[in-house]
Amino acid sequence: MTRQENLVKASHLIDMTDVIREGNPTLREVASDVTLPLSDEDIILGEKMLDFLRNSQDPVTAEKMGLRGGVGLAAPQLDVSKKIIACLVPKDLESEGAPANDAYTLATVMYNAKIVSHSVQDAALADGEGCLSVDREVPGYVVRHARVTIEYIDKNNEKKRLKLKGYDAMVVQHEIDHTNGIMFYDRINETNPFAVKDGMLIIE
Numbered sequence: 001m002t003r004q005e006n007l008v009k010a011s012h013l014i015d016m017t018d019v020i021r022e023g024n025p026t027l028r029e030v031a032s033d034v035t036l037p038l039s040d041e042d043i044i045l046g047e048k049m050l051d052f053l054r055n056s057q058d059p060v061t062a063e064k065m066g067l068r069g070g071v072g073l074a075a076p077q078l079d080v081s082k083k084i085i086a087c088l089v090p091k092d093l094e095s096e097g098a099p100a101n102d103a104y105t106l107a108t109v110m111y112n113a114k115i116v117s118h119s120v121q122d123a124a125l126a127d128g129e130g131c132l133s134v135d136r137e138v139p140g141y142v143v144r145h146a147r148v149t150i151e152y153i154d155k156n157n158e159k160k161r162l163k164l165k166g167y168d169a170m171v172v173q174h175e176i177d178h179t180n181g182i183m184f185y186d187r188i189n190e191t192n193p194f195a196v197k198d199g200m201l202i203i204e
C-alpha cells in the first residue's frame, strides 16, 4: 500500500505521527502537479488534510489526539510529494474554542497552487512563523510578498484565481513553498533575522 493509500483509508485520521519533520528529503523536493481531473484519492487526501487542521484547532480534540495547532498543511509534509495544500485560517485567531464554519477567512484545499503575480512590497509576520514539520523555534522575520495573486484547481476541478494579503497571504505562501521544497527559515535573513528592508510590512 502506498503512503497515500494508507492516509486516505476511511478509518484514518491524520495526526502528528503522519507529519514528517525537517531532515526528511521529501520536504526538499519539488512536488509533482496532480493530474486532472482529480482522482478520488487526491480529493479525499485534501479533505483529510482540512479535517486535520480543524481537529488541531479544537482544543479538546487537539489535546485528545496530541495535535499541534495549525492553519495550513501541505501534502509533502505527509510524505506525499504532490501539489496539494490545505489552509484553514480562523477569522479571529485569538478566539477561544472551535470556530463555527463561517468563522474562517480561508478554508480551502488547493491543487497545483501557484503564485501568478505579487506585490513589490514585502511583508512578514511580527511573531515569525512556525511549522508542523519543525520541532523548534526559529526566530526572525520570514520575508514574503505582501500581496499575491494565486491560481489553483479546487476540489471540483475548477480553476480559481485569488488575491490575498495580510495573514492569509503569508499562510498560503508558506504552504506553496512546501510544494517547492522551501522551508520557512530559508526566507529569514541569516545574518540579521529581524532586519526590516525599506517599506517592508510587519503584520501584527
Ligand SMILES: [Zn+2]
Pocket: 130, 131, 132, 133, 174, 178
Ligand atoms: Zn510548514
